[in-house]
Amino acid sequence: MGARQLGMDIFAPNENLHLPAPNVFIPTDYRSRTHKGRSHSQPSKKSHPVRHYAYNARVAGLYYHINIAASGFQVTLNGYNHKLKTLLETIIGKIAKFYVNPDRFAVIKEKLRKDYENCKFQQPNEQATYYCSLVLSDQKWPWMEKLEVLPNLEAEDLAKFTPMMLSRAFLECYIAGNIECSEAESIIQYVEDVFFKGPHPICQPLFPSQHLTNRVVKLERGMSYVYPTLGLNPSNENSALVHYIQVHQDEFMLNVKLQLFTLIAKQATFHQLRTVEQLGYITRLTRRNDYGIHGVKFIVQSTVKDPGYIDLRVEAFLKLFENKIYEMTDVEFKSNVKALIDMKLEKHKNLWEESGFYWHEIVVGTLKFDRKECEVAALEQLTKQEFIDFFNEYIRIGAPQKRTLSIRVYGSLHSLEYASDTGEQAEPNKVRIVKSVYDKLNP
Structure with a gap:
């Protein structure tokens, strides 16, 4: 691993698998929904000028992808x-x-419009998960706002935006596989030379205050x-419910306690809410990071009951699950711990x-590349009482x-229940989100 003013490099040689997978991640600041919309057009259009190389590359066993990322775009080979x-x-x-082809721009713009329009046809559980991300993210532009600015976006706007986007940049490079360290350094040096070197460099390093x-x-x-x-x-x-419980910031011992709870509770959740109570065909418990x-989040989609009622049943399940936690024997506890370690x-x-795995550590900024080993060590030290206390x-x-945080998406069968939910009086220790930017998704 190396960190410099221009970026951060991570090299991971692998002598067993012979498929090198370099990644180049170039962030740029999304200060507005317009910038985000332009950048969504950018990677798709970038793939167009090199598409005639793609066939020969595939024949040679080579593949590439250009994708939008949280704060820039990502090139993967x-x-x-x-x-x-x-x-x-x-x-x-x-x-x-990069050159903006007006005809190609029009095609990509229309595809983006259809993609945004089709968001309203997502399943309710997908909509609820999306709203959960909107509420929790410090800055995330709803697709409705991006759709709003898209009609006014022209090829000339993208042509002007590209040099502005690249004017200040930071590279994060991860290279792994059947490749020597010197080759990896050569690849990184080439990318830096293209963007940051020369009499009129395309990019300048980000100012310290610009690092996102x-x-x-x-x-x-x-x-x-x-x-x-x-x-x-x-x-x-x-209708659909996402019942999310926010627990802790990344820490190995707390991580394994939460993972162990999810492992133990997952089957019990499905059995109680799906099999016994038959609340909905889609019923699951997953972790969220x-x-x-x-x-952790409970996800239930149903035509049988409305999300408000399902929310109460999730809480009733947690009350019921207390007994399973308290009555768990030492043998059962150790068996679950061993299963998670395995x-x-x-x-x-x-x-x-x-x-x-490694790229996720880089993108989220945790950089704990020994996570598996450390979490196994934490599990080996965990006692049943510590798990119960957690x-x-x-x-x-x-x-x-x-x-x-409960996200309740009401389908057409439960419109009356929605009116009742939004009209309820405020309760102690409960905040009802009713007026926010997210209402633009339901104009």
């Missing part, structure tokens, strides 16, 4: 190492001399937040999976550190 650098040089060269930090909204302890909204598709009868802020000790199946502190009903 993978395949045989023999001509990998040649393909990278071609793509980087096209990006550096990923921030997540901290829910107040002891508080429950509720966001009720109508589904975007009037013909969809399904927002840039190192960990939590899952963590399982080796990556391929280079993509391994690279994805549940009592963060998860159970009335826990002193509990922070809850």
Whole structure:
């Protein structure tokens, strides 16, 4: 790993898997929805000038992707190492001399418009998950706002935006696989030379104050937040609930306690809410990680009951689950701990999976590349009483550190319940989100 003014490099040699997978991540600040919309057009258009290289690259066992990222765009290459650098040089060269083709721009713009329009036809549980991200993100532009600025976006705007986007940049590079350290350094040096060197460099290093930090909204302890909204598709009868419990900032011992709770509670959640109560076909419990802020979320989609009622049943399940936690024997506890350790000790199946693990650590900013080993060590030290104390502190009903966010999406069968939900009087320790930017999604 190396950190410099121009960027950060991470090299991970792999002698067993012979598919190098370099990644180049170039962030740029999204200060407005217009910038975000322009940048969404950018990567798709960048793929166009080099598309005639794609066939020959595939024949040679090489692949590339250009994707939008949280604060910039990402170039990913993978395949045989023999001509990998040649393909990278071609793509980087096209990006550096990016030209906006008006005809191609119109095609991409129309595709983006349709993609945004189709968001309203997502399943209610997908809409609820999206709203959850909107509420928790410090800065995230709703798709409705991006759709609003899209009609006024022209090819000339993108042509002007590109040099502005690249005027200040920071590179994060991850290279792994069958490749020598000197080759990795050569690849990084080439990218830096293209963007940062020469008499008239395309990019300048970011100022220290311009380095972006990923921030997540901290829910107040002891508080429950509720966001009720109508589904975007009037013909969809399904309603959905996302019941999210925000727990802690990234820390190995707390991580494994939360993971162990999810492992133990997942099957019980499905059995009680899906099989016994038959609340909805889609019923699951998963962990959520927002840039190192960990939590769990219950997701239920149903035509049978409205989200407000399902929310009450989730809380009833947690009350019921207390008994399972308290009555768990030492043998059962150790068995669950061992199962989680075995899952963590399982080796990556391929280079993509391994690279994805390391790249995720880079993107979210945690950089804990020994995470598996450290979390296994934490699990080996964990006692049953410590796990029960964690549940009592963060998860159970009335826990002193509990922070809850409920996203309730009401389908067409539950419009009356939606009216009742939004008309309810405020309760102590409960905040109802009713007037916010997210209402633009339901104009």
